[in-house]
Every structure is written in C-alpha cells, then in structure tokens.
Amino acid sequence: MDEREIRRLIRNLAIELVLYGILVVAYFVVVLELLSEPLTRLFHNDLTLYAFAGLGLIVAQGVLLDAATSFLLDRLGLGRLE
Amino acid sequence: MEFPVAGVTVNPFLLAGIGFLVGVLGGFFGVGGGFIAGPLMFWTGVPMHFVVGTDLAHMTGKSIVAARRHRALGHVDFKLGLVMVVGTILGIEGGAQIIEALKVLGAVDVAIGLAYTLILLAISLFTAWESLRALRMIRKDRLAVQEALGFEGIARRVHSIALPPRLSFPASGIVSVSVWAVLGVGFLTGLLSGALGVGGGFVRMPMLVYLLGVPTHIAVGTDLFEVVISAGFGTLTHAIKGNVDIIMALVMQTGAALGAQIGATSTRFFAGPRIRLFFSALPLVGAVMVLARLLSAGMFH
Numbered sequence: 001m002d003e004r005e006i007r008r009l010i011r012n013l014a015i016e017l018v019l020y021g022i023l024v025v026a027y028f029v030v031v032l033e034l035l036s037e038p039l040t041r042l043f044h045n046d047l048t049l050y051a052f053a054g055l056g057l058i059v060a061q062g063v064l065l066d067a068a069t070s071f072l073l074d075r076l077g078l079g080r081l082e
Numbered sequence: 083m084e085f086p087v088a089g090v091t092v093n094p095f096l097l098a099g100i101g102f103l104v105g106v107l108g109g110f111f112g113v114g115g116g117f118i119a120g121p122l123m124f125w126t127g128v129p130m131h132f133v134v135g136t137d138l139a140h141m142t143g144k145s146i147v148a149a150r151r152h153r154a155l156g157h158v159d160f161k162l163g164l165v166m167v168v169g170t171i172l173g174i175e176g177g178a179q180i181i182e183a184l185k186v187l188g189a190v191d192v193a194i195g196l197a198y199t200l201i202l203l204a205i206s207l208f209t210a211w212e213s214l215r216a217l218r219m220i221r222k223d224r225l226a227v228q229e230a231l232g233f234e235g236i237a238r239r240v241h242s243i244a245l246p247p248r249l250s251f252p253a254s255g256i257v258s259v260s261v262w263a264v265l266g267v268g269f270l271t272g273l274l275s276g277a278l279g280v281g282g283g284f285v286r287m288p289m290l291v292y293l294l295g296v297p298t299h300i301a302v303g304t305d306l307f308e309v310v311i312s313a314g315f316g317t318l319t320h321a322i323k324g325n326v327d328i329i330m331a332l333v334m335q336t337g338a339a340l341g342a343q344i345g346a347t348s349t350r351f352f353a354g355p356r357i358r359l360f361f362s363a364l365p366l367v368g369a370v371m372v373l374a375r376l377l378s379a380g381m382f383h
Contacts, residue, residue: 032083039087048322050321051317051322058140058332062335062339068339
C-alpha cells in the first residue's frame with residue numbers, strides 16, 4: 001500500500017468516525033433517554049422481564065449496529081480492505 | 083449521564099470510548115476483551131457486581147456478529163460447542179452463585195478484584211513467555227515443527243482418558259474423546275465467565291487447541307459460538323439477580339461495534355508473535371487498574 005492510499009484510508013476513517021459519532025450522539029439523546037425510565041421501572045418491578053427485555057435489546061442493537069458500521073465502511077471504501 | 087439501575091453517573095462518551103477500545107483490541111487480537119473492559123468500568127466507578135453482569139451483556143451483542151461471520155467461513159464445530167456449553171452453563175451458574183455469596187459477605191469487590199488481578203497477571207506472563215518462545219523459534223526457522231510436537235503430546239494424553247461415554251467430533255478432526263474432558267473445559271471457562279464477567283475466550287481458545295487438539299481456526303469460531311451462548315446465559319442469570327444495567331451495556335455496544343470492525347481490518351497490516359507480545363502488556367495494565375482502584379477505595383482496610 002503506497003503513501004497516497006494510506007492517506008486516503010486515514011481520511012476515510014476520520015470521516016467514518018465523525019459520521020458515526022453524530023449518529024451515536026443522536027442515539028444517546030433520543031433512544032436511550034426514552035428507554036431509561038421504562039427499563040428502570042422494569043428493573044424495580046419485574047427482574048425476569050427486565051432480563052429478557054435487556055437480552056432482546058442487546059441482540060437487536062448488535063445486529064443493527066453491525067449493519068450500520070458495515071454500510072459506512074463499505075460506502076467509504078474501508079470494507080474492501082477486509 | 084445518570085444510570086439509575088447501577089446508581090452511578092458516568093459520561094456516556096467515556097463508556098462508548100471503553101467499548102470502542104475493547105472493540106478495536108477484540109477485533110485485532112481475536113478476544114472478547116472482557117478482561118480489559120471490566121477493569122476500565124470498575125475504574126470509572128461502576129460497582130463490581132454491575133461490572134460483571136453489564137460486561138457480559140455488552141459482550142453478547144458484540145460476539146453474535148463475529149460468530150455469524152465465522153459460521154459463514156465454516157469455522158464453527160456446532161457439535162463440540164453444544165456439548166461443551168452444558169459444562170459452560172453449569173460453570174456460569176456456579177460463578178454467579180459465588181458472586182451472590184460474596185455479596186452477602188460484603189466482600190465482592192475485594193475478592194473478585196483480587197481474583198481478576200491474579201488471572202490477568204497469569205495471562206500476561208503466559209502470553210509474554212509463549213510469544214518470546216515463538217519469536218525464538220521463528221529465528222531458528224523451526225516453529226511449526228516444535229508446536230506440532232509439543233501440543234500434540236498433551237492433546238493425545240487428554241484423548242486417551244478412558245472415562246465413558248466417548249464422542250467423536252469430525253469437524254474438529256477429533257476421532258474419540260471422553261465427554262468429561264469436553265465438559266471440564268466448558269465448566270472451567272464458565273466458572274470464570276460467571277464470576278468475573280468475562281467471556282472466557284482467552285482461556286477457552288488455548289484449552290481447545292492445546293488440550294483437545296482442535297485446529298486453531300475452528301477453535302476461534304467455536305469459541306465465539308460458545309461466548310454467544312455463555313455470555314447470553316450469563317446476562318440473563320445476572321440480570322435476574324439485579325447485576326446488569328442494560329442502558330450502560332447498550333451505550334458501550336455503540337463504541338464496540340465500530341471498534342471491532344476497525345480492529346479486524348487492522349489485522350491485515352500486522353501479524354505474528356510480535357502482536358501477541360504487545361498484547362501481553364494489556365492484561366498487565368488491567369491488573370494495575372483494578373489494584374489501583376481497590377487501593378484508592380481503601381478496600382484492604
């Protein structure tokens with residue numbers, strides 16, 4: 001890999017970090033703020049339901065984030081490095 | 083940001099940053115990264131029992147993605163994974179019960195912190211020793227021969243254990259092995275997983291290779307399959323016991339997803355035992371962080 005390609009790789013990586021950072025901030029503000037209260041209530045009232053809901057959220061977010069990061073990496077040409 | 087379930091206030095970007103760092107290291111070194119995430123979370127002030135449960139929850143989501151990719155490559159021995167998972171689940175429950183007993187005694191932070199420190203030190207020393215040995219072997223141009231002779235011997239002795247019932251695992255090239263050996267590997271790593279909140283991959287993967295004689299690439303894929311099940315079960319059992327802050331795990335996962343992709347991509351530019359030598363410093367950093375936190379909180383008085 002020559003110097004120009006490395007510079008392009010670093011630039012694209014920086015763009016991805018900025019785009020992803022914006023998405024994450026929006027996610028913190030909208031989704032997690034909304035989820036916080038009902039999940040806390042569930043934690044205090046029904047731990048079993050809280051456990052299954054939590055596992056479901058973790059699995060769903062894992063699949064969604066994988067799709068989002070793969071899409072971003074691919075659009076910026078970073079996915080082709082794998 | 084306040085995390086009312088764990089009862090702490092932590093900057094969410096710091097948590098996402100920890101997830102990102104662990105994701106990069108996990109993607110780069112091929113480990114779950116719980117042994118680094120745990121000390122870092124403890125360092126930010128999260129109580130140890132929430133560190134254990136929440137780390138398992140964040141690891142579950144991260145490992146699902148990696149295991150799916152390995153399955154597509156044909157690197158997962160499902161039969162071996164499913165037999166081993168019985169031992170793993172028993173071990174996780176045993177580990178979670180240990181946490182509960184320590185909570186009652188009020189010694190959970192000190193006991194788990196010290197166990198964490200000792201295991202991290204052991205991993206660091208073993209990895210440094212193994213990578214230095216490998217580097218010496220490469221210089222002498224006889225690494226492959228030495229590894230084959232040394233580890234085949236151990237696996238052969240494990241395969242010769244005569245305790246019935248015995249099973250074959252063709253996908254891993256194992257003709258016949260006692261079920262108890264497979265369950266034993268699962269139980270030990272499950273115990274670590276349940277008590278320390280780690281996936282156990284950094285112990286299970288070498289055990290699969292050195293003790294059971296599983297080829298390395300199959301061991302990595304099967305290990306990730308195990309981590310999904312063990313960390314998923316660990317999340318459930320710890321959440322039911324009130325040890326998981328799901329919001330905190332979701333925040334960490336945002337950073338981990340990106341970090342894992344970047345870490346995996348970076349492996350293309352680095353390779354070999356020198357990476358394992360760099361890696362050996364990481365558990366040492368984790369051990370120092372846990373000890374520093376225990377000392378600063380005055381937990382030895």
